[in-house]
Amino acid sequence: MFKAKIIIILLLILAAFLRIYNLANNPPAAYGDETSFAWNAWNILKTGTDEYGTPIPLQFRAFDDYKAPIPVYLLVPVIKFLGLNTFAIRLPVAIVSVFTILIMFLLVKELLGEKIGLIAAFLLTISPWHMHLSRGYFESTLALFFLILGIYFFILSKKRAIYLFLACMSFALTLYTYFTPRIMLIIFIPFLLFWGRIWLSQIKKKVLFCLICLFIILIPLIYASFFEKGLSRINKLTTLRSEQITRSVNQDIFPYLYEKNIYIHKVFHNKYFYWIKEISTSYLEHFSINFWYLTGDNSLRYFLGNMGMFYLLELPFLILGIYFLFRNFRHVFYLLLGWLLIAPIPASISGRPFAVRSLSMLPAGLTFSAAGIYFFLKLVKQITNLKILLAFLFMCSFVYYFVRYHVEYPVYAATWWGWENKAAIDLATKEADNYDQIFISSFYSGTDLAFGFYNAVDPSEYRKIKSNPIILADNRKFFKFGKFYIGSFDINDNNRLNSGIIPSRSLYIARPEEIPSAEVIRAPDDGRILFYVYRTN
Structure with missing residues (x-):
């Protein structure tokens, strides 16, 4: 037991390093949802309302996708102490992801024993899927913690009924954190009740009480979902x-x-036939070799690209683990199988395999692999060289991911994270003392919000500016933040450029469709022009 504690502590330290190292700079910018969560938390902190002036809302309108409340409110105390910056908004998810590893260990230990629990914790510590989504402000990573915690408490309810209540509370927190589990848990909770029916039948009144409590806690969420556009994202x-x-x-x-x-x-x-076909295809793709082990999610914001969500090395152990659990832990096998089969249903409705929406598949898949590794190590316990080879191969797999993520990824995935707005705002801020006016094109989505975020603009002032744009040459509308102007002059020809449309002593960071200038801002990956830069004396 003491040895296991030392190992899990070392794993948690390693996990914290992998998730917090260079967190402010990689990913290379704060993308739209991150700035939206942070901006709403900043508004709550400063004004007690969201960005639209709604006092202490249960859901946040944001980009009209009505985000869940916990990710926003979680940020409020963090921003209060660390300020409004990229590191501050990413730190909570990184920390929660480390605790997810601890809960994963405890859950698997309860189901399959300490050794398999340690292997599962190790696999989650170095999991490319989990590491990647632990380094941005993703609601799914927060929801995964509450989901695993809920399942862990549910398993413990076999010993003490109070844990069933804690399981329901954890599932409620999951639902208040991210929209995808709202579909998953509708199916998964009845499955859990059926799976644990033998011991639950002995505490029927307590089960009913806990379910009633869960329903009562979810009434505000249910009301918001059906009457206040809470389902708009879905x-x-x-x-x-x-x-x-x-x-x-x-x-x-x-x-x-x-x-x-x-x-x-x-x-x-007809649409019904095609709906069934498309959803079935998307669902099965979530279990494909390509998604799990070869190419993964091809959206570079949510994963590296050209690499599986799991290490390819884990594939044979997944197969071994399925065999081992089916033969020796049949009841646990059914739990993991049900978990794995139910988890991708919400993501399948919306489309292709998607790393964020299908993250809840990860723990079940890793547990099968962990059981397979344990079984393999038992088979070769007398062959030390094979154990060394296995450790070496895992190290190589991890190093491949780590190098790609920290060396290559910040370059080729920069614009997937809104780096273009950050680059323009960084240049504008750097040159602020040299010009009377600085104009930043609003060509890319979310420039005004990014400016507010990176400069910690007062929310009340921001709202006034957004509701009262100023009019400059040719009736062009700009949002004026002191000497900074967000908008575009649309300089499409030399006559317009030479007409003095840009005031003297000004810096204009222009969109790439305008007249070329000698100075440019280029994308880090392929060198394409993101902005032209004009300077006037």
Whole structure:
């Protein structure tokens, strides 16, 4: 037991280093959702309202996607003590992700024993999927902690009924943290109750009491979801998917054949049939070798690209683990299998395999792999060289990810994180003392919010500026923050450039469609021009 404590402490220290090292600079900028969470927390801290003036809201309108409350309120005390900056907003997720490893160890230890628990904790510590989503402000990483905690308490309820109440509270926190579990837990909680029916049947009244408490706690969330646009994020995703499916249906209907076989086409070419087909395809893709072990999520904000969500080395151990648990821990096998099968359902509704929305698959997959490694080590316990080889291969896999993430990723994924706005704002701030006016093009999405975030603009002042833009040449609207102006002159020809539209002693950071200038800001990955820079005397 003492040895296990030392190992888990060392793993937590390693996990903290991997998740906090250079956190302010990699990822290379704060992307839209990060600045939105931070900005709303900043508004709550300074004014007691969200960015739209709503006092202490249960959900945050943000980009009209109505974000869950816990990620915002969690940031308020952090920003109060550390200020409004990139490191401060990412630190809570990094810390919570470290505690997730501890809870993962405790859960697997309870299910399968201490040794497999330690292996599972180790795999989560160096998991590329978990590390990546622990270094940005992702709600899914916070929700994963509460989800695993809820399952852990549920397992403990076998010993003491009070843990069932704690499990319900953890699941409630999961639902108040991220929208995807709202779909998953509708299926997963009944599955858990069925899986644990033997011991739960002995405490039926307490089970009913806990479920009633869970329902009562969720009433505000249910009300907000159905009557205050709380489902808007899901509705946007499903609407987009529905439009894609409608186009597919229309493309697959051949007019001549439709006239001849109208009933056949109605059966095989309709939205319902295509919905089932598309969701089934997306669901199965979540279990593909490509997604798990080869290419992963191709969105460079949410993963590296061209690398699986799990290390390829884990594949044989996953297979071994499935066999080992089925043979020796059948009841646990069914729990993990149900978890794994239910987890990607919400992500499948919205589309392709998506690292953020399917993150809840990770613990179950890692536990199978951990059991496989344990089984393998038992088989080769007398062959030291094989153990050394396994350790070496895991080290190589980890080093490959670590080097790619810290050396290459900040370059080729920079613009996926909104680096273009940060680069323009950094230049503007650096040159502030040299010019009377500084103009920053609003060509890229969220420039004004990024400016407010990086400069910790007072929220009340920000709202006044946003509601009262000033009018400059040619009726161009700009948001004026002191000497900084957010907007565009749209200098499309030399006559316009030479007409003096840019005031004297000004710096204008212009969009790439305007007249070329000698000075430019280029993208770090391919060198494409992001901004032209004009300076006037």
